[in-house]
Amino acid sequence: MKHIIFILLCLPTFLVGQEDDFIEQDSTEVEYIIIQGDSIPQKSIYLDEVMILDKLSFKSKEDRxxxxxxxxxxxxxxxxxxxxxxxxxxxxxxLQSLDKKRDKKKYAKKVQKYIEEEFSEELKKLTRTEGQILVKLIHRQTGKTTFDLIKELRSGWRAFWFNSTAYLFNISLKREYDPENVEEDYLIEDILIRASQNGQLKLVKSPLNFEYFKLSNKWSKTE
Known part of the structure; x- marks a missing residue:
């Protein structure tokens, strides 16, 4: 798994106090809301969007x-x-703050070495399936495949070599995250969405162009 090492709704809680008093304007009573920490009364507040998910259902015990x-x-x-x-x-x-190519290369190597030392032992414990899921999730998080990230940080030849080595373990560093066309990827997205709502993880929006509910409607029709 060493090739991977290199690349490594819930509502916000508002303490809201409502003023019981009404401010009279032209004989019209208007109720205002005071948000703690804000001195300006508001007529309304905006809350983050919450997804209402369908209950999980499976066609068979094997699918579950x-x-x-x-x-x-x-x-x-x-x-x-x-x-x-x-x-x-x-x-x-x-890297954008560094001007000299030599300084950029030196800093990139320093970060890669840090990541390797910090996570190498943990990543070695991953199974082949877990390694492939990780490669796809890196694409989900960054919008770039692991292969392309290595190519940018190292060289095209090194990326090719790592990809060829990964194939020995049935792992492709070029694998993309494609929940629109790959059912397993859709299931992974569903798992992440539900885990986020349950507070198991803090999910970061993917830069990839897909919408969960459109995917859900599509895959539910194929079942």
């Missing part, structure tokens, strides 16, 4: 078992994918 196994594997590797995206964003931000 498959979903639960996929769920365990997905929740296990998602933190690594999220961290990879966070590291990448931090790396790109830092």
């Amino acid at each position: 078992r498959r979903y639960l196994i996929l769920g365990r594997k997905t929740l296990k590797v998602y933190p690594y994918a999220k961290l990879a995206a966070d590291r990448l964003n931090a790396l790109n931000t830092r």
Whole structure:
């Protein structure tokens, strides 16, 4: 799994107090809301959108078992994918502040070494299936495949070599996250959405162009 190492709705809680008093304007009573920490009265407040999900249902015990196994594997590797995206964003931000190519290369190697030392032992424990899910989730989080990320941070040859090595373990670093056309990817997205609503993880919106409810409608019609 060493090739992976390199790349590594809930409502917000408002303490709201409502004024029992009414402010009279032109003989019209208007109720205002005071949000703690804000001195300006508001007539209304906006809350984050909440998804109402359908209850899980399965055609067979085998489908249910498959979903639960996929769920365990997905929740296990998602933190690594999220961290990879966070590291990448931090790396790109830092690189933009550096002018010299030598300094950029030096900093990139430093970050890669840090990631390897921090996560190498944990990533080695992943199974082949978990490794492939991680590769797809990295694409979900960053909008780029693991292959392309390695190519950007290292070289095209190194990316090719890592991809060829990954194939020995049935893992493709070029694998994309495609919940619109791949049922397993849709199930992974469903697992992430439900886990986010249950407070099991903090889900980051994907830069990829797909909408969960459109996917849900599509796949429910194919069942």
